[in-house]
């Protein structure tokens with residue numbers, strides 16, 4: 239058996255592996271499988287270079303190599319298909335291996351409305367076309383008070399204020415299936431009200447701090463000041479799951495006011511002028527809206543304006559509103 243024939247048989251062997259590699263690619267749906275496989279194929283070829291010694295025992299080596307390759311192929315098939323929590327979601331959706339930096343999401347201001355400067359905004363939402371806002375305040379913490387209620391968007395005035403007991407610092411609110419849910423900051427307690435009468439129905443325990451609320455149509459989603467989003471069952475108020483928010487630099491903390499818009503969670507990040515666009519399935523920050531210039535301009539004119547906080551989505555009218563604590567303006571934005 240000559241060297242040329244050995245090369246031919248080796249070439250045939252590699253060709254046979256190509257369909258295996260393609261099959262693995264299709265099954266694994268992992269873009270870097272080919273490069274991983276090719277890399278190890280190259281290393282293996284170096285370990286077993288074509289040699290004249292094979293003349294006498296090529297058949298033996300051939301079988302040995304074939305088996306070795308098959309083992310390699312399936313070993314890396316299994317490795318590449320192992321789910322590390324980032325690459326494949328439950329629906330088999332393909333995610334890039336690299337955790338890319340969030341893209342900048344551009345926006346434009348399409349309307350400016352008045353906003354109550356006595357409102358230390360903690361929650362903002364639109365339900366059935368009605369704007370609702372909740373505020374945070376407590377004598378030992380700031381000069382504001384805690385309440386929630388419907389707001390006349392054109393005047394910025396609260397049509398009704400449901401005052402929170404002064405022993406609590408109010409935080410975010412949300413409305414889901416006829417109930418209004420209210421968080422408190424560090425008291426580990428939240429409250430459930432009838433969304434129409436605002437009559438208190440019950441309270442519930444909060445794990446960690448309570449910062450803000452939204453919902454995805456099924457569950458409540460709560461921020462707690464960390465990088466975590468807690469999914470709560472709206473009936474039992476039990477924590478169903480926790481999604482960690484992260485970008486290309488790791489966990490993203492201080493997640494504050496929330497809004498679920500067209501399949502993504504948008505979140506103010508406390509202490510920044512950003513609204514983050516978060517993929518609920520992975521927790522990954524996929525986009526970022528930068529309100530720095532808008533906030534700076536506002537604060538030059540109105541030095542009493544505090545942190546940006548509050549984002550609301552009117553799904554029926556397809557309108558998005560943002561504001562901040564003690565801001566004189568509520569902005570309708572488009573992005």
Ligand SMILES: [Ca+2]
Pocket residue numbers: 361362363451452495496497548549550551
């Ligand atoms: Ca909101």
